[in-house]
Amino acid sequence: MNAIELDSFNDELMAFVITCLFCGAISKDELNTWCAQALSLNNAPAFLYGLMVFQDEISKVYKVIGYVPHWEHAEGDEYALYGIAVRRDFKPYDMPVTTNEALTHLDASPHIENLFKEVFAFIKL
Numbered sequence: 386m387n388a389i390e391l392d393s394f395n396d397e398l399m400a401f402v403i404t405c406l407f408c409g410a411i412s413k414d415e416l417n418t419w420c421a422q423a424l425s426l427n428n429a430p431a432f433l434y435g436l437m438v439f440q441d442e443i444s445k446v447y448k449v450i451g452y453v454p455h456w457e458h459a460e461g462d463e464y465a466l467y468g469i470a471v472r473r474d475f476k477p478y479d480m481p482v483t484t485n486e487a488l489t490h491l492d493a494s495p496h497i498e499n500l501f502k503e504v505f506a507f508i509k510l
Contacts, residue, residue, distance in 0.1 A: 389456070391503055393427035400456030401504060406443055408463060409470035409477030411505065413440055418507060464490035465497040472510065 389397045402419055405411045411419070420436040423429055435449040447453050468491025470477045471484050480487065491498060502510060 389500065389504075394423060394429045394433075396454045397456045398423075398504070399450070400454035401458075401500065403446060403450075403454065404456055404458075404463060405466055405469075405501065405505075406446065408466035409475045409480075410466045410473070410501065411508070412475075413443070415505065415508060419505060422507070461490050462494055462497050465494035466501070468492075468494075469498065469501055469510070 389395070389401055391398065402411075402416065406413070406416050417437050417439060420433045420439075424433050424437075432450050436446070439446065439449055464482050464487055467477055467480050467482060467487035468489075470480075471487050472491065482490065498510070501508075
């Protein structure tokens with residue numbers, strides 16, 4: 386897996402953020418905050434303005450973006466994001482693994498926790 390570049394806006398970074406939203410690791414309000422901060426990145430797209438105030442159903446996020454960004458990752462990485470949600474006492478909808486499995490994946494994937502902390506520096510885990 387390639388590292389996600391964090392000093393400029395890119396497809397993988399946006400896809401990681403959206404995956405965090407879908408896994409329940411961040412809330413819509415935290416998405417809004419991240420988008421406001423991401424406007425300072427190089428190459429920041431205009432759709433971030435729409436996402437700064439996004440409060441619709443999360444399935445509609447791609448309508449704001451205009452495409453489906455892609456994050457190259459292993460299935461266990463996504464399960465680790467569910468682990469972050471569990472650790473934050475969020476209740477992800479339709480989680481594909483048990484709470485214990487999600488936490489096990491998170492423990493086995495410190496790179497995901499580190500990436501989460503870098504991308505969402507304003508969130509304390």
